[in-house]
Amino acid sequence: MAEGWRAFQRALRAYGRATGARGLHADRAALERCLDQPAPEDPAALRAVKADLRELVHGGLPEGAAGEVAARVDAALRVLGGEVATEPVRVAVEGWPPGADAGLRAALVGRPGGGPWMLPPEEAAALVRALDGQVLGGAVLAVRVALAPGQRLPAPAREARDRSRRGGETPWLPHLDEEGAYSLTPQDLARRQAALLPGPVVVDAFCGCGGNAIALALAGRRVIAVERDPGRLALARRNARALGATLELVEGDARALLPGILARHPGADLLLDPPWGGPGSAGRPAGWSELVALPEALLAACGRVLLKAPRAFSLASLPAGRSWTWTFERTAPGADGRATVACITCLGVPR
Ligand SMILES: C[S@@+](CC[C@H](N)C(=O)[O-])C[C@H]1O[C@@H](n2cnc3c(N)ncnc32)[C@H](O)[C@@H]1O
Structure with missing residues (x-):
């Protein structure tokens, strides 16, 4: 022992x-x-x-x-x-990343205020299951439960383990392949992100089936959208036509094409929604160099830069040389009353 x-x-x-x-x-x-x-x-x-x-x-x-x-x-x-606790227990959540304000904390915990909270043991157990060890903005959340000596939490209820939030959403673009459907930016978020890029010309480096690019075009921007997958580029073209949006679509690798595009459109805003590595990667910490892999020097030629990053993304890895702000984009509360962070919108403006 x-x-x-x-x-x-x-x-x-x-x-x-x-x-x-x-x-x-x-x-x-x-x-x-x-x-x-x-x-x-x-x-x-x-x-x-x-x-x-x-x-x-x-x-x-x-x-x-x-x-x-x-x-x-x-x-x-x-x-x-230990013995299963039966009375409410004191729960605190620690390790929040910078920018996780009281509203976000309350939404993720499903209780008002910034805590600590006195919670029924079942709810505390569900919260541990949902948040403890979750990587958010590169920080690791810790759910601290003050249990009396000899006490333990009950096993969390099954629904709390198995909840899935992606099912049942109707995609807002008609033409999607499997990856395009998974990675499509929801319309409301794509509109809000478009509003953050007010310049006349925006380059969408990772167009996919066109969610962000189409929202930008419908908001009045001239959009140059790059996609390396020809099938998905064709779907973006069909989606743009279906929604009455005009896109200048370019097939190829953004990393090779961006220097030329930005040389032709100096000061253009840049939207980056790179692949996150699939459904299983939500909790894996990733930084700028793994996720975006664009040379930081390239950013010098841009106006604003918007990165749509997975929730684990390390905010500390955002390139120096710009002022960054970010928003933790959260889902509506689930049946358990708790929201989750779907992604992080990072906005970098030239200093
Ligand atoms: C997350 S999806 C974009 C989703 C899009 N914002 C939407 O709302 O529909 C990322 C896309 O980037 C493409 N991609 C990945 N690496 C690329 C690269 N180096 N150059 C161009 N496109 C790339 C993938 O094929 C994928 O379609």
């Missing part, structure tokens, strides 16, 4: 240093309660914790892998390590 505890603590500290995760809750008493259960409620979960601890002590795992195992044990201890 003592050896297991020490290996677990070492791995947790390394994990915290490597990932910035601060939502780790383990205490030694919880581990003891978990390991000493005379009649385990969940024998399989208990066996998994024991196997993980053995691996931490004897496995010689590299630091990163040991951290992952320790984080898994830590999460299991919150479920296995």
Whole structure:
């Protein structure tokens, strides 16, 4: 036990240093309660914790892998390590990125005010499941729950784990392929983003099926839109025609084409909605160089730059040399009363 505890603590500290995760809750008493259960409620979960601890002590795992195992044990201890709390518990959410104001915090937690909140244990458990460890703007959120000694949270309700918010939305463009439908900017957001780029000429470097480009054209801008996938470019053309928008569509790689386009249109605004790497990538931290991969020097030739970034995007990686502001774009509250961040609109204006 003592050896297991020490290996677990070492791995947790390394994990915290490597990932910035601060939502780790383990205490030694919880581990003891978990390991000493005379009649385990969940024998399989208990066996998994024991196997993980053995691996931490004897496995010689590299630091990163040991951290992952320790984080898994830590999460299991919150479920296995005590009596289920029945009275409201004090919950605080920490680690918010810059710009996450009280309105956003309240929307993501589903309760008014900036916290801490006294929440029924089931709600606290659902919040831990939803937000703890979530990467937002490059920061890692930590949900802190003040439990009395010997208490644990109940397992979160099934609906809280399985909720999906993408189903049922009717796309606002008629011609889409699978990726185009997944990555289409919702109309309301595309309009709001268009309003942030007031210059007469806008270059959309990653046009897709045309959501942002069409919203910009309908807002009166001259739009030059680049797309490397010929099929999607054709869909953008059909969508533009269907909505009565005029686009100058260019097929090819934005990274190769942008220098020439910007040389012909110096000072044009630039809209960047690069691929995020698919549905599974929402939680993966990404910075400018992985996501956009455009040389920062290229931005010198632009007016405003708008980046639509995934919620995990590291805001600290936005290129220097411009003044950046950002908005966490959130969904409407779900059945549980909580919103989520769908993406971040980052706006960079020349200094
Ligand atoms: C997120 S989607 C754009 C969605 C679009 N804003 C909308 O609302 O419909 C990104 C698009 O960028 C395209 N793309 C990716 N890398 C590119 C590159 N280097 N040059 C041009 N297009 C690229 C992909 O084929 C994809 O269609």
